[in-house]
Amino acid sequence: MSGRANIAILFFTALVLILSYLNYFTDYATNYGTLVVKLIHASLIILLAYLLGAFLGNIIMERVHDTRDRYTLRKVSSIFITLLAVGSLLIVFFKETTTLIIAYGIFSAGIVITLQDVFRNFAGGIIILFSKSFRAGDRIQVDDCYGDVLDIAYFHTTLMEIREWVDGDQYSGRILNVPNSFVLNNTVKNYTRDFSFIWDEVTIMLAPESNWEKAKSNALETTNELIKDYVEHSKRELANMEQRYLLTSYDVDTKVFMQIEGDRIEMHLRYVVDPKKRRHVNDMIVRNLLEVFADESDILIGSISSIEVTKMPEIKTISYSGK
Incomplete structure (x- = not known):
């Protein structure tokens, strides 16, 4: 958890306690009761958002070892938490919740469309993990990509490439990072699953x-x-x-x-x-x-092609000498 997140959690925790004390144990907020209650609710929402973000961040740091996947997961979780917090704050401060929910839904849909590739890759990773269509060590083909699976992450699958300019299904030496969304609309050809021949x-x-x-x-x-x-x-x-x-x-x-x-x-x-x-x-x-x-004289390897050779006619040359 970052220092900024710690400060924010401490600040909003203190703010919730102070506002709750003023509202429930003193008469200072008598004329502003509704506003104070809304501020308490808003502070609680922000506090919970920070706590949830810190909790998910710790899980991602412990469970996800790939740097790129870790970064992407933290970004996606941050976006979701922010959307939930903003929607909750709008509902707290405005009464026309139906209109707010519609607007919030449109806004959320826009975010999802913008990040659709990220969500597709994540969904593909979940499908791979649960369906077990292939595992690390399997040899697979996806479109024109052939290789042995080195790692299956949340957003991409890493392959050691075979073929290309190398014959006989041998390694080319290149590492392929294939987005996991390929499982949603492509056929995965597995060379080794269930039947390893x-x-x-x-x-x-x-x-x-x-x-x-x-x-x-x-x-x-x-x-x-x-x-x-x-x-x-x-x-x-x-x-x-x-x-x-x-x-x-x-x-x-x-x-x-x-x-x-x-x-x-x-x-x-x-x-x-x-x-x-x-x-x-x-x-x-x-x-x-x-x-x-x-060792077998009656077994001949190869083919016999008949080639007809035509002899060119002899050409005589006559030289003329002139005066």
Whole structure:
């Protein structure tokens, strides 16, 4: 609590006591009874406003550790307390309370409209805290923002950014502060809530004369050996999710899908992986598949493109000498 607030509280406390003594225990205020009572009520309102402000200020200082959120919360609470105090003072000194309430409502609405972004961010923060749509540590996407949640404050969410100019869902090194109002009108895509795995794919291009059946068998055997822990954990998580969601499939086994594309055979290898290790696992699978296929003479990686080369006709040059 600031020194100015302490002085104000002491002053209005003394003023309430003095006015109450004059009004109820002496005859000095006989001719000004109504005015004195109004002054007592007004002093009490201001005193209560200061006390409420000090109380909320202490709570904010103890509970809110982020400097920006602390500042914003104190400003918002100060505005609300001021509005309540002004409205109460108007009612004390004027009799036409209906007109005052209407005017006070219009004034309050103007303040709310002016600070609508602040209120939207605060409302979004409350929704996040109670709905638990994501938590610190989750990987989420909001519009074009991707990242891991570092902190959820009252007015903004802090993300460690991934993607942008970096491939494979790896960190870019930038910190994003996203206003919490995004939960009111945007879809939050959570990579890790309830089910902490995603499906990823590796595409291998085979030449047409390759033994694609052997390539498929080798790819499945190699990949299953590398990601068997992920498959087991993902199956357990899916079993736990059945208690909360209607699931139509539990199939997290590795799959291979074949496709003919132009002059090549495309082999799409689909598997489950921890989203935060996607690039590492992708690299591990590709390196192991390259080593396996290198030992197979009937499996050729790549495509064959026919290029027709036309031989240019021979050009004879004739030189003329003139006199």
